[in-house]
Structures are given as structure tokens and as C-alpha cells.
Amino acid sequence: MNLDENIKNQIEQLIQKNDVFLFMKGNPDFPMCGFSSVASAILKKCGVEFGHCNVLENEEIREGIKAFSNWPTIPQLYIKKEFVGGCDIMKEMAESGELIELFNTRGIKTEIQ
Amino acid sequence: MPIEQNKLEKIITDKFPNSRILVEDLAGDNNHYSVTIESSMFNGLSRIQQHQLVYKSLDGLMDSELHAMQLKTKGTE
Numbered sequence: 431m432n433l434d435e436n437i438k439n440q441i442e443q444l445i446q447k448n449d450v451f452l453f454m455k456g457n458p459d460f461p462m463c464g465f466s467s468v469a470s471a472i473l474k475k476c477g478v479e480f481g482h483c484n485v486l487e488n489e490e491i492r493e494g495i496k497a498f499s500n501w502p503t504i505p506q507l508y509i510k511k512e513f514v515g516g517c518d519i520m521k522e523m524a525e526s527g528e529l530i531e532l533f534n535t536r537g538i539k540t541e542i543q
Numbered sequence: 544m545p546i547e548q549n550k551l552e553k554i555i556t557d558k559f560p561n562s563r564i565l566v567e568d569l570a571g572d573n574n575h576y577s578v579t580i581e582s583s584m585f586n587g588l589s590r591i592q593q594h595q596l597v598y599k600s601l602d603g604l605m606d607s608e609l610h611a612m613q614l615k616t617k618g619t620e
Contacts (some may be wrong), residue, residue, distance in 0.1 A: 447589050465611070501591075501613075502598050502605040519590050 437494035445508040448481030449538050453495050454505040455486050460487055465517040471507040472524045477541030478533055510536050545573035548610045558600035559584060569613070577613040585618040593618075 433436050445451050450473065456462030458480075460471040464483060485492035485504055496502055499513045507514040514520070523529040533540045554567045555578065563581035569575040578597070585593045593616040598605050605612065 496606075500595060502603075515589065515591050515594070519594065521589070521613075 431507055433494055433497040434490070438498060440491065441494060441498050442511075444481065445511045446485060448508075449510055449536070450478050450480035450533075451508045452480055452482045452487055452505055453485065453491070453508075454482055454539050457484050458482060463504070463505070463507050466505045469507065469517045472520050472529070473507075475524070476530060476533060476543050478538055509533070509538070545610075546604065547573055548576070551576060551578075551609075553606070555580065556598075569611075574609070575611040576609070577615075579615040579617075581617045581619060583619045585616055586620045588618070590616070596602065 434485075437502060440455075450525065452458075452466075452473060454466035454467055454470060458474065461467035470482070479523070483491055486497065486541075494503070495506055498532055499506055501513070501516060503516050505517055505520075507516070507520055514532070520529065523532070530540055530542070548566060552564070555566065556562075559580055561578055562584070564581075565577075565579040567577040569571045569577050580597065584596065588596065591612050594614055597614060597616060602608070609611055
């Protein structure tokens, strides 16, 4: 799929402005999908500040992010502009402690809830 | 749009021969699956690359026919 230059710029700005950014369905308080719910709960539990984009409100970003990351599903987590993965990878990393470690090595403040 | 479990199993088995594969229908609705694959094809790949390889092997199914798939991948080393 071709990625529109304008959409690409929008996505790049989002992940540049926010050290931790989650593309999700719904928002962290009202997730609209089980996977997005798990993803935002993991971030909340780590106590990190994170930005989010509700892809249900933006069809262009919804399709664009799939091409941008070469990843067909939502949610998608970015840390310091780097694609970390979707819900399953986040879960594995959270369970093994890798996620907290990643935040720490990237200098992102965590406060485990 | 659901996909039958044996169809999904066949696609994955064809793309990942000589691998340990477990496909579970989580909700019994042919639409929410858990897939675990342990394959030497994942050796040396990052977790993201491993999942990308699976998604690629499903050839667009993920967008159209498969709503939800929990994915676990592992190399054999």
C-alpha cells in the first residue's frame, strides 16, 4: 500500500512529539477494543506518560500507520520514534520486565502502579 | 469475516514447515484465534520481524478475514 506523504508526515510528527505514543482504538480511558485496552493498561501500569491517537476517529491514520510500520493491526506502540510492537509483544515484554528496562534505558520516567 | 480453524492451520503449516504450531479458537466463533509458532525460521529475527513474517505469510488475511489473532512466536535456538 502506498503511504501518502502528508499522512506520513503527520505520523512522524506524532511519534516525534511524544516519547511514548500509542496508536489505538478508542482512548486510554475508554478503549474500544480488547487489544487496545490491554495495551493502554500496560502503559498505565508502568506509570509512563504517553500520547495516543484514536484511529477510529482518523481513517487515514488508521490505514497509514499499518503501512508506516509494516504491521497490519492496531494497537501499535512507539517509543522514541521506534516501533516496539503490538499488544502481544507488549504483553510479553511487560511480563518479562523488558518493557520497563526499555523505558529505563531510553530515559523515560516510570512509576509502577 | 471469519475463517475456519483448519483453513488457518493449513495456511500457517504450509508457510512454516517443520515447526511446532498451535492454533486455538478462543471464542469458538472462527474469528478470535490464538496462534503459537515455534520455528527455526525465526532464528536470528527480532520479535517484531518474527511477527511481521507471520503477518506476511497470511497474505492480507489479517485485514480482511481475521479480526483478532493473539500471536506468540519463538525461534528454536
